[in-house]
Every structure is written in C-alpha cells, then in structure tokens.
Amino acid sequence: MTNSKDVSPTGKHLxxxxxxxxxxxxKIRTEMRHxxxxxxxLTDPCNIYYTTGYDAWSFYVPQCILISASEVEPVWIGREMxxxxxxxxxxxxENSIVSYDDKFVQSQQYHPMSVMAEQIRARFGSDLHIxxxxxxxxxxxxxxxxxxxxxxLAKISDASLLVNWVRAIKSDTELKYMREASTLVENxxxxxxDLIEPGVRECDVAATAYSNLVSSNPDFAGAxxxxxxxxxxxxxxxxxxxxxxxxxxxxxxxxxLELMACRNxxxxxxxxxxxxxxxxxxxRKIESAIVEGLDAALSFIKPGVRACDVEATWQKxxxxxxxxKSARCGYSLGIAYPPTCGEKTVSLRPxxxxxxxEGMSFHLMPAIWHEGNSLVITExxxxxxxxxxxxxxxPRKLFEK
Amino acid sequence: MTNSKDVSPTGKHLxxxxxxxxxxxxKIRTEMRHxxxxxxxLTDPCNIYYTTGYDAWSFYVPQCILISASEVEPVWIGREMxxxxxxxxxxxxENSIVSYDDKFVQSQQYHPMSVMAEQIRARFGSDLHIxxxxxxxxxxxxxxxxxxxxxxLAKISDASLLVNWVRAIKSDTELKYMREASTLVENxxxxxxDLIEPGVRECDVAATAYSNLVSSNPDFAGAxxxxxxxxxxxxxxxxxxxxxxxxxxxxxxxxxLELMACRNxxxxxxxxxxxxxxxxxxxRKIESAIVEGLDAALSFIKPGVRACDVEATWQKxxxxxxxxKSARCGYSLGIAYPPTCGEKTVSLRPxxxxxxxEGMSFHLMPAIWHEGNSLVITExxxxxxxxxxxxxxxPRKLFEK
Numbered sequence: 001m002t003n004s005k006d007v008s009p010t011g012k013h014l015x016x017x018x019x020x021x022x023x024x025x026x027k028i029r030t031e032m033r034h035x036x037x038x039x040x041x042l043t044d045p046c047n048i049y050y051t052t053g054y055d056a057w058s059f060y061v062p063q064c065i066l067i068s069a070s071e072v073e074p075v076w077i078g079r080e081m082x083x084x085x086x087x088x089x090x091x092x093x094e095n096s097i098v099s100y101d102d103k104f105v106q107s108q109q110y111h112p113m114s115v116m117a118e119q120i121r122a123r124f125g126s127d128l129h130i131x132x133x134x135x136x137x138x139x140x141x142x143x144x145x146x147x148x149x150x151x152x153l154a155k156i157s158d159a160s161l162l163v164n165w166v167r168a169i170k171s172d173t174e175l176k177y178m179r180e181a182s183t184l185v186e187n188x189x190x191x192x193x194d195l196i197e198p199g200v201r202e203c204d205v206a207a208t209a210y211s212n213l214v215s216s217n218p219d220f221a222g223a224x225x226x227x228x229x230x231x232x233x234x235x236x237x238x239x240x241x242x243x244x245x246x247x248x249x250x251x252x253x254x255x256x257l258e259l260m261a262c263r264n265x266x267x268x269x270x271x272x273x274x275x276x277x278x279x280x281x282x283x284r285k286i287e288s289a290i291v292e293g294l295d296a297a298l299s300f301i302k303p304g305v306r307a308c309d310v311e312a313t314w315q316k317x318x319x320x321x322x323x324x325k326s327a328r329c330g331y332s333l334g335i336a337y338p339p340t341c342g343e344k345t346v347s348l349r350p351x352x353x354x355x356x357x358e359g360m361s362f363h364l365m366p367a368i369w370h371e372g373n374s375l376v377i378t379e380x381x382x383x384x385x386x387x388x389x390x391x392x393x394x395p396r397k398l399f400e401k
Numbered sequence: 402m403t404n405s406k407d408v409s410p411t412g413k414h415l416x417x418x419x420x421x422x423x424x425x426x427x428k429i430r431t432e433m434r435h436x437x438x439x440x441x442x443l444t445d446p447c448n449i450y451y452t453t454g455y456d457a458w459s460f461y462v463p464q465c466i467l468i469s470a471s472e473v474e475p476v477w478i479g480r481e482m483x484x485x486x487x488x489x490x491x492x493x494x495e496n497s498i499v500s501y502d503d504k505f506v507q508s509q510q511y512h513p514m515s516v517m518a519e520q521i522r523a524r525f526g527s528d529l530h531i532x533x534x535x536x537x538x539x540x541x542x543x544x545x546x547x548x549x550x551x552x553x554l555a556k557i558s559d560a561s562l563l564v565n566w567v568r569a570i571k572s573d574t575e576l577k578y579m580r581e582a583s584t585l586v587e588n589x590x591x592x593x594x595d596l597i598e599p600g601v602r603e604c605d606v607a608a609t610a611y612s613n614l615v616s617s618n619p620d621f622a623g624a625x626x627x628x629x630x631x632x633x634x635x636x637x638x639x640x641x642x643x644x645x646x647x648x649x650x651x652x653x654x655x656x657x658l659e660l661m662a663c664r665n666x667x668x669x670x671x672x673x674x675x676x677x678x679x680x681x682x683x684x685r686k687i688e689s690a691i692v693e694g695l696d697a698a699l700s701f702i703k704p705g706v707r708a709c710d711v712e713a714t715w716q717k718x719x720x721x722x723x724x725x726k727s728a729r730c731g732y733s734l735g736i737a738y739p740p741t742c743g744e745k746t747v748s749l750r751p752x753x754x755x756x757x758x759e760g761m762s763f764h765l766m767p768a769i770w771h772e773g774n775s776l777v778i779t780e781x782x783x784x785x786x787x788x789x790x791x792x793x794x795x796p797r798k799l800f801e802k
Binding site for chain 1: 413456457458459460461481482483484485486489490502503504506507508510533535536537538539540541542543545546559561602603604605607608609611612613615616620621622623624625628629630631636637639640641642643644645646647727728729732739740741743745748750752770
C-alpha cells in the first residue's frame with residue numbers, strides 16, 4: 001500500500017500519504033480559524049501522531065507540536081535524545097524539529113516550556129491567541145503556569161479535543177489499520193480462551209495474550225497498546241480495571257478478558273467472558289441481555305442516529321431481562337497511547353447527542369461489572385454508509401469450558 | 402511473607418504491613434507540617450499506591466487520594482466502577498472510599514473535580530492550604546482551574562514530589578519486590594538475546610520479552626510495566642524511544658534492548674546491546690567506556706556521596722576512551738505506572754547535589770544513543786550501608802552472536 005507520497009522529508013516511510021496529512025491539517029486549520037486561534041500547541045501524543053506521524057515513547061517528558069493557522073510546516077519540540085525519532089517517524093523537515101538539552105528533564109531549575117515559549121516567540125510572535133489541550137495527560141499544571149509567565153502577551157484558550165473531533169471520521173487507510181489490529185486481538189482472545197483451564201496461572205494467560213497481540217500475524221506486527229490485558233477473575237471480577245496475578249484458575253470460576261491490539265497506533269479492543277464450569281441462570285440472563293442489546297444497537301446504528309439513542313436502544317433490549325448498566329456503553333475509538341484507548345469525544349450515553357456519521361468508529365461495550373454480577377461481551381465497529389461493520393467476527397457469547 | 406498485619410479493612414491481602422503504610426503516612430504528614438499544608442491531594446498513581454495500596458488501571462480518569470495533616474484515614478475518590486478495586490486493593494475502610502457517577506467521565510458538562518471539592522469541603526473545610534502535584538500526568542489543567550473555582554477560599558500550592566521524596570529510601574519489603582522483579586527482567590533479557598538472530602522478526606522478540614516479563618518465574622507474576630519493551634534496531638538505534646516492527650534481523654545489525662519488569666508495581670529496568678556479527682572497533686571502544694564507567698561509578702557509590710559526583714565518576718572513566726554522554730546517566734527507581742519508570746526525584750547529572758543514602762535505588766544507565774553511535778549497558782542498584790548492591794547479575798558487555 002506504500003506509494004511515493006508516503007515518504008517523509010528525511011526519506012523515511014510514513015504510515016499515511018502526505019496528502020492525508022495535509023487533509024488533516026487543513027481540517028484542523030479550518031477549526032482554528034473558527035475559533036480565532038493563531039497557534040495550536042498539541043501535547044496529546046495521539047494528536048501529535050495524527051498531525052505529523054511522530055511516534056515514540058517519549059511523552060513522559062514535555063514535548064509538543066506547534067501548528068500555525070497559516071500554512072507553514074508544524075514544529076516539533078522535544079528532548080534532544082528524541083530528535084532522531086522525530087527525523088525518522090515524522091513528516092517534518094529538519095528545520096521544524098527543535099530539541100532541548102537533557103538538563104531540562106525533570107529538573108527543579110529548568111523547564112522545557114521556556115524552550116517552547118522561545119520558539120513560539122521567535123517563529124510566530126508574542127501577541128497570539130494560542131490553543132492548548134487543557135485535558136491532556138502530557139501537559140501538566142507546571143507547564144501551564146510556566147507558559148502563562150513566559151508568554152504574557154498571549155491569550156491562552158482551551159482547545160481540548162479540537163483535533164480529537166477531526167479524528168472522529170476515519171479514512172480508508174485508518175480503517176485498514178484498524179482491521180489489521182482486529183485480527184491480532186481476535187488471535188489473542190482465542191489463544192487466551194484456549195489456554196484458560198483449572199490449574200493454569202493467570203499470568204501465563206497474560207503472557208499468551210501479549211505474545212499474540214504483537215506477533216500472531218505473519219505479515220505485520222502489533223505495537224504496544226494504550227492499556228495492558230485486563231483479565232480479572234474471582235473476587236476481582238466486579239471491577240474492570242484489575243488484572244492478573246499468579247493465582248491458578250479453579251473450577252467454577254469466571255474470567256473477564258479485555259484485550260486490545262494496536263496497529264500503527266490504531267487500537268482494537270475486544271472483551272469476552274469465560275466460565276470454567278456451568279454458568280448459573282443469572283449469568284445466562286445477563287448474557288442474553290448483553291447479546292440482545294448488542295444486536296439491537298448494531299441493527300439500529302447508521303449515519304444520522306444519535307449516540308444517546310444507541311445507548312437507549314441497548315438499555316431497552318437489556319431491560320427485557322431486567323439488566324441495566326449505569327456506565328456509558330461505548331466510546332469513540334482510533335489512535336491511542338497510554339493510558340486510554342478512547343478518543344475522549346463521543347460517549348454512548350444518555351446525555352451525548354452526537355449524530356453518528358459514516359467512518360466514525362466505536363467500542364460498543366455494554367459490559368456489566370459493578371452491578372452485582374459481571375459479564376463482558378463487547379463489539380468494536382465502524383459506521384458505514386448504510387449501517388455498521390463490526391471489526392471483529394468473534395462469537396458473541398459467554399464462553400463455557 | 403504475609404502476616405496478619407497485611408490485611409486491609411475489607412479483609413483483603415495487602416502488599417505491605419499496616420505498620421509500613423502508617424510509617425509512610427507519618428513521614429508524609431511530617432513534611433506536610435513543614436510546609437503548613439492542611440491537605441494533600443494526590444493524583445500520581447505511584448503516590449496513591451504508596452500511601453494506600455490502591456492499584457488499578459483507572460488513572461486515565463480523574464481520581465485522587467486526600468491526606469489530611471491530622472491523623473484521619475486518607476480518602477479515595479474515583480469512578481464508580483473502580484470502587485470495588487479500592488475496596489479490594491487499598492488499606493481504606495468503606496467510609497473513606499467515595500465514588501462519582503459515570504456521567505462525570507469525559508463529559509463536557511460535568512467534571513469529577515466538583516465531587517472532589519465537595520468531599521474536601523464536607524470532610525475538611527473550605528479555608529485550607531492544599532498541596533497538589535502540579536507535575537502529575539493525572540491531574541490536568543482543566544482539573545486545576547475547576548479546583549480553583551470550586552474552592553475559592555483554599556490556598557493551593559505545588560506539592561509535586563513531596564511523596565516521591567519520601568519514597569526515595571526503600572524498605573526491606575520494597576527491596577524484596579525489586580529483587581523479585583530483577584529475576585523477571587533477567588529472564589526476559591536472556592530469552593530475547595537467545596532468540597535474536599538473522600531472519601527472526603523484531604515483533605517475535607517483543608513477544609518473548611513480554612512473556613518472560615510476566616510469567617517466567619514459577620512463584621510469582623510480573624505485572625504490567627510503566628514502559629513497553631524498547632528494542633530498536635537498524636536506523637532506529639540512535640534514539641532510545643522507538644521500538645519493534647515486523648522487520649527481520651539481518652547480519653551485521655545491532656539491537657538495543659531496554660526491558661523492564663514489574664513486581665507489585667516496583668520496577669526493574671535492564672538494558673543491553675547485541676550485535677549480530679562482528680562489532681567494529683568504535684563499538685568496542687564505547688563498550689569499554691561504558692563498562693569501565695559503570696565499574697568506576699559502582700565502586701564509588703556509598704552513603705554520603707552526591708548524585709553529581711557519581712555522574713562525574715562515570716564521565717571521567719569514559720573520557721579515557723573519548724566517550725561522552727550529554728544526558729543524565731541515571732535516575733531514582735521504585736514504584737512506577739505508565740508512562741515512566743523513574744521516580745522523578747534524583748537524577749545522576751552535574752547539577753544534582755542530592756546526597757545518596759542507604760536504601761536509595763537507581764537505574765544507572767550510561768547508555769549512548771544520539772552521540773553518533775549507540776550502545777546500551779545499564780545497571781540498576783540500591784545503595785547499601787557500605788556501597789552498592791546491583792539488583793541484576795547480568796553480564797556487563799556488548800553481546801555478540
């Protein structure tokens with residue numbers, strides 16, 4: 001799928017064509033103009049990747065992309081040791097890659113924002129309206145206070161989710177990567193279910209899941225994911241965010257598996273539950289509620305329906321079995337870095353009136369955890385011209401062994 | 402190693418004795434009183450774990466621990482679906498576990514800080530001096546602005562690293578977990594080195610590394626780590642933060658392996674380089690510089706020496722081979738969650754005058770990346786009464802195959 005337009009200024013292969021990056025920037029600049037923003041300072045690694053291709057495990061130190069409303073190349077600013085990573089992975093030319101000395105890292109004396117502010121002043125001026133992501137994990141309060149003091153003439157606004165919303169509708173190449181990730185997560189889920197039985201250790205299942213998530217396809221690799229395998233069992237079932245230990249599974253035990261694969265930073269989660277033994281009637285009732293709720297929601301979804309109505313459709317189907325879920329039943333899906341695979345834009349819940357459009361992708365997860373019993377059957381999907389395509393084709397049921 | 406004091410109020414097993422948690426809180430409260438803080442609001446998951454034992458993959462939504470300067474139990478505030486995780490993993494009684502409804506999650510209308518502020522007002526009052534972690538990945542700028550508006554009478558100060566500094570000196574139990582993690586990372590490093598040869602795919606090595614990091618010990622499990630395996634090769638060698646793809650290794654290729662294991666959140670990183678073929682004289686020279694620098698630094702370290710002098714000792718030994726490193730050559734080590742395994746307190750670099758004490762642990766990593774050539778040989782260690790103990794006993798050399 002590579003063509004001559006998938007090559008960066010430094011001669012490296014890019015995951016998307018230069019045209020696709022340009023289209024993304026055009027959409028972002030259009031939105032910037034709507035908000036009268038002169039400059040956008042992005043720190044969310046998802047948005048840095050989306051706009052420039054930069055992809056490295058360097059977001060634990062301050063780094064950013066500057067996007068001007070005028071048509072100049074974005075600027076990457078990061079740590080000196082990550083400069084080569086920017087040259088290799090990004091669309092940017094050398095002149096737009098600026099790095100700071102290591103003395104700025106986790107220092108009580110120096111702060112990388114002083115370098116960023118200096119670049120802003122030198123390249124774009126001082127009297128600017130700058131948008132930043134005030135919901136970013138990777139721009140801390142110290143950086144914000146430092147930015148205010150270094151750029152006293154600037155007006156600083158919250159531009160959280162500006163780029164996330166542009167990301168909402170996926171291109172064909174993005175969907176290709178998501179479909180590739182789906183094969184990895186299906187392989188991992190199948191391998192984990194095959195392995196689990198009484199006497200097997202939870203950590204051995206985690207090992208198998210990890211292994212399949214990264215290397216189970218002969219043609220491409222899975223990358224590290226935003227979230228590790230979450231495979232609670234026993235007393236840890238009634239909450240989604242605990243994971244494995246070295247316990248051995250026993251008979252009459254349930255395991256909830258939430259796995260996700262990543263292909264070129266595009267994530268594909270999948271959740272299933274497995275019961276070692278004979279599930280009781282309550283679990284079977286919840287299974288029916290979730291499966292019928294999934295069927296109903298997936299049949300309902302097409303371009304033009306609202307997020308809240310998807311949720312209502314699931315709740316209505318599940319309520320026939322007296323099952324309710326208090327948390328949202330899905331979220332938008334795409335590029336991810338730790339700590340979350342969600343895009344943070346659309347939630348499938350009562351107060352979200354977003355109208356679904358073709359190319360939007362979601363993780364539909366009407367999972368039950370803290371409502372007394374626990375069961376996980378999820379379905380990632382993309383909205384098509386006329387309905388939905390589920391990325392995975394994994395049996396929608398409570399597995400039993 | 403469990404005793405009756407390792408049990409939480411909800412009857413669950415804790416990783417540390419109640420006495421150890423109490424000692425930690427006493428040290429933290431002493432420091433709070435030095436700073437005239439009435440309340441500490443912690444969001445760094447490392448510090449939440451350190452003070453209460455709470456351990457779940459839930460830090461991607463706002464959550465906190467409130468620690469009062471008076472001797473009342475800390476309070477956990479988090480998402481409703483994570484309440485069970487707090488009951489299971491933390492030292493806290495039910496009355497000190499407060500959860501917010503899912504509607505507050507990634508919403509444009511509601512913010513979890515309003516629940517946190519309400520709890521602060523109700524439990525501790527309004528006219529307070531509150532310390533927050535302004536360097537935390539997990540308290541964003543929106544939360545800070547919301548906190549200011551919700552608590553107008555409070556004085557809010559930066560208490561970044563307050564708890565991190567208390568964490569600097571490790572207890573015997575902490576060191577036990579770090580030693581356990583060291584066996585996992587050594588297993589993973591050996592398995593990766595054994596596997597790598599021409600024709601093998603990089604992602605298959607990543608799979609082997611992951612597998613060994615979590616399940617290579619018969620007696621205990623490794624947990625998910627703060628950082629994935631970083632195993633750059635080829636053109637990606639000259640930067641530390643790129644990782645695997647599906648390429649097959651070729652002859653005359655170098656691979657840099659940076660792996661880390663985690664045991665009960667205590668991390669153990671280890672770095673080594675492997676050359677497929679015959680390394681050239683330059684690489685061998687860098688190897689000598691790093692190995693002699695490590696030897697010199699490790700011989701020099703004992704309680705009472707300064708961080709900067711450790712760095713100078715390494716640089717002096719390496720300079721005999723005309724090798725220099727511009728970035729810090731080490732950092733303090735202990736509890737970690739994504740995105741970094743460092744404790745963010747002590748750096749081994751020229752401007753850090755911290756005096757090393759018995760029980761402090763570090764990752765000594767005089768690795769060379771962006772200085773033209775690249776080589777990684779690292780050594781995690783703890784300062785003992787008279788010198789150092791290296792956690793790993795892995796050969797200190799450039800591996801050759």
